[in-house]
Amino acid sequence: MSEPNERTPVLVVGAGPTGLLASILLSKQEIPHVLVEQRAETVGAPAAHVINTRTMEIYRQAGIDVAALYALNHHPLARLVTWKSGLERDPIGTFDMAANRDALLAQSRFSTEHTTNISQHLLEDYLKSHAEKSAFADIRFGVEWMGFASDDKQASRLRGSDGQEVVVGYQYLLAADGAGSPIARTLDIRKVGPDAIATFLNLTCEVDVAQASGEDATLLYWLLDPDVQGTIIVHDPHGLAVYMRPIAVPYESIDDYDDARCERILKQVFGDQPCRIRHKGVWKMTAQVADRFRDGPVFLIGDSIHRFPPTGGLGLNTGAGDVHNLVWKLAAALKGDASAEQIEALLDSYEIERRPVAQRNCDVSRRNNEKMTEVVRALGLDPAKAGLLAKTMNSRLVKVLPQSVQDKLRAVLIRPVKSQLRDAQGHDDKGRGIRARVVAAIDNQREHFSSLGLDLGYVYREGCVAANAGDTPGSEVTTYTETVGAGARFPHRPLSGVEQAQSLHDLFDYTSFTLLSSGNTEVDLPETFGVGVSVVDLDELRGPGERNLVESLGLPSNGWVLVRPDGHVMLVS
Helix, strand or coil: CCCCCEEEEEEEECCHHHHHHHHHHHHCCCCCCCECCCCCCCCCCCCCEEHHHHHHHHHHHHCCCCHHCCCCCCCCCCCCCEEECCCCCCCCCCECCCCCHHHHHHHHHHCCCEEEEHHHHHHHHHHHHHHCCCCEEEECEEEEEEECCCCCCEEEEEEECCCCCEEEEEEEECCCCCCHHHHHHHHHCCCCCCCCCCCEEEEECCCHHHHHHHCEEEEEECCCCCCEEEEEEEECCCCCEEEEEECCCCCCCHCCCCCCHHHHHHHHHHHHCCEEEEEEEEEEECCCECCCCEEEEEEEEEHHCEECCCCCHHHHHHHHHHHHHHHHHHHHHHHCCCHHHHHHHHHHHHHHHHHHHHHHHHHHHHHHHHHHHHHHHHHCCCHHCCCCCHHHHHHHHCCCCCCCCCEEHHHHHHHHHHHHHHHCCCCCCCHHHHHCCCHHHHHHHHHCCCCCHHHHECEEECCCCCCHHHHCCCCCCCCCCCCCCCCCCCCCCCCCCCCCCEEHHCCCCCCCCCEEEEHHHHHHCCCCCCCCEEEEEECCCEHHHEHHHHHHHCCCCCCEECCCCCCCEEEEE
């Protein structure tokens, strides 16, 4: 065992969006901590981009300037998901995310915030700059976690870019070290679920997609022609996009896509538009949730414990929910005066509460991905045959043929698909019939692109909640069911005449519980683990138009609600 060179209450490993938010929330709780990141700087590629409503609410409570975050959306006009044979061709089908006015009204009614698109590299830069302002945060890039330095896992070896090692002791470690988490591997924490659904070549490109396609309202393009097959994620319609092309493992690999071939493919995708590859990588789609979220003083958060298909944009957002749930509990353990047994029960509630949320998000993401094949089938194509082209063209018999012969063979093999796509774009009865089937299949993808219920409506059934939390109504994926029941996110209500508070949510302090009462001063509070309680008299507050908040929330007179620091209801009386 190595003696620590230094000590800190909390060590955070990994400075992606999850680790950086953990740092910001720890600082909010005035807990000194060290955050280390193996990379020399924040991520260079856009990666994730969907920031949902609940995550924006979490950022707001953390003290982050959400207006500045919204300004990082470089594609504010995005509203369409478009299926085309090629980028320059007419759409075969579209999904308009702004077409459902009822859903848009619900979004504005249920929260002060809204879902937005912020490229991960921009988000990380902003969160890093915010985190670094705190005197409680010691943030070190270019530092690698090398392993535990003690049997009780309360010390770790860290190696800097200069090769020097230090041993840091701590009370708690947060593993935000990503999908390949070395900490999870060291602890033999197993991820349950398929680890190889699909593999993709990812090319981050500086390109004007709007010019190439002739419009600037699409966020996602699904390209169906075999020559350009893949997905384009538009981060900035006039400057930045990611082209994702499926790699048909085991018949081909990333080694089959050298820079010259990638440039030829992009020429086919974007036509005459200038295109520069900023980043090239390979990404493997998985759908997994860890069997454990905690090992003694070590807590795993974000991608280190769950990995989802991107269909729904739930990965980064689930990580934000993880740290929002966990950090106030760590603060109670570090600063409160509850008994050791109570603190252990509180810390155990992290996995009890978050694992079902992660599993549901994983299942929905996987289902969304599987349902995408409905659109392909509606076109009269068989998604099960997607790998046959690569299998044939990479067989030993074909590989020895002259390139000209290989090209002719490939053209023969893809001719039926190209013919079917031409039919789908036809103006005759056949074309209209195909497009009608495609429209129906696209409409069935609604859960992929509209998931307010999944976003705001998850309920903690067990853990640090009242015993009757199991009776609290849940939400469907697309439809949010508002409730003041135990375990649920407390509903938003707009306020009138309260300085610097637009919503009841603005009265919830992350460093304390909040008691919302209606004329009831005789309250027998449950255990709050040494965490303070702020009292809000609902009778003294009004919504717009002098609306009575007690009636609006459906609370009885003389009733009360105890809300946890993370905004979830602990108990209703």
